[in-house]
Amino acid sequence: MELNASLTVGKIATSLPGAAALFRRHGISFCCGGSDSIEAAAEAAGLSPQALVGELQGLVDAAATEAPDGTVDLINHIRTRYHDTHRAELISLIPLAAKVERVHGNHPDAPIGLADLLERIQSDLHSHMHREELMLFPHMERGDHQALTRPIEQMRHEHDVEAQHLAELEHATGGFHLPEGACNSWRALYTGTKKFADDLVQHIHLEKEVLFPRFHETV
Missing domain, CATH: 1.20.120 (Four Helix Bundle (Hemerythrin (Met), subunit A))
Known part of the structure; x- marks a missing residue:
């Protein structure tokens, strides 16, 4: 999964493990505000879009470790x-x-x-x-x-x-x-x-x- 600040929070929350909990901690809604971009949602929550993308990237990296090789x-x-x-x-x-x-x-x-x-x-x-x-x-x-x-x-x-x-x-x-x-x-x-x-x-x-x-x- 390639992340960037233009992706919507709804798409990320329902496809990236841990993203929903991360958004909840930051007070970001992904049901009613699911069409907002990561950039817009971050700015509305008083966060740096780059920092939020960085946190999400950490979840992407963590998710990759669960899958068995075969x-x-x-x-x-x-x-x-x-x-x-x-x-x-x-x-x-x-x-x-x-x-x-x-x-x-x-x-x-x-x-x-x-x-x-x-x-x-x-x-x-x-x-x-x-x-x-x-x-x-x-x-x-x-x-x-x-x-x-x-x-x-x-x-x-x-x-x-x-x-x-x-x-x-x-x-x-x-x-x-x-x-x-x-x-x-x-x-x-x-x-x-x-x-x-x-x-x-x-x-x-x-x-x-x-x-x-x-x-x-x-x-």
């Missing part, structure tokens, strides 16, 4: 660390979100619509991951480059859909900001959903920036 090992890592984890976490997060909405629906900061959003994410991710596991990954493991062009293009498109879902999660939870006196269920919901969102960014980054480029001649 393609088969990387695919196995994606399956176990992300696919299996997403499936398990969403099963528990959806009813927890429904509970918080039901109990605290009158609270001005209640995450109304979060359960529905998580259900949509679950449905989209289920189809996405199933197609990867059934078709894309086996071709990659066999080195069958000729069959990869269209599947990779489709997966990239679906990554864009998930990036939009990540921005919606940020908006629905107010940046995962807990109101004063939030109950344990609300705290558990935001802790779990934030972890899920961070994992999804890492998952997308590994596929888009590491795995898919290994088959760049087909894309």
Whole structure:
């Protein structure tokens, strides 16, 4: 990933691991202000654009250390660390979100619509991951480059859909900001959903920036 100050904060936050947390620390919104460039967002937050790009570059360098060297090992890592984890976490997060909405629906900061959003994410991710596991990954493991062009293009498109879902999660939870006196269920919901969102960014980054480029001649 090549960084420059003209990239939008929305694109960076939903594709670079750790960027969302960095933006939150600096008071930069990437859901409502997601179309702002890094330069504009930095200046609005009283930061140097060059310094912010430098911090983001540190995240790019750190993200590159996670990927296993071999393609088969990387695919196995994606399956176990992300696919299996997403499936398990969403099963528990959806009813927890429904509970918080039901109990605290009158609270001005209640995450109304979060359960529905998580259900949509679950449905989209289920189809996405199933197609990867059934078709894309086996071709990659066999080195069958000729069959990869269209599947990779489709997966990239679906990554864009998930990036939009990540921005919606940020908006629905107010940046995962807990109101004063939030109950344990609300705290558990935001802790779990934030972890899920961070994992999804890492998952997308590994596929888009590491795995898919290994088959760049087909894309």
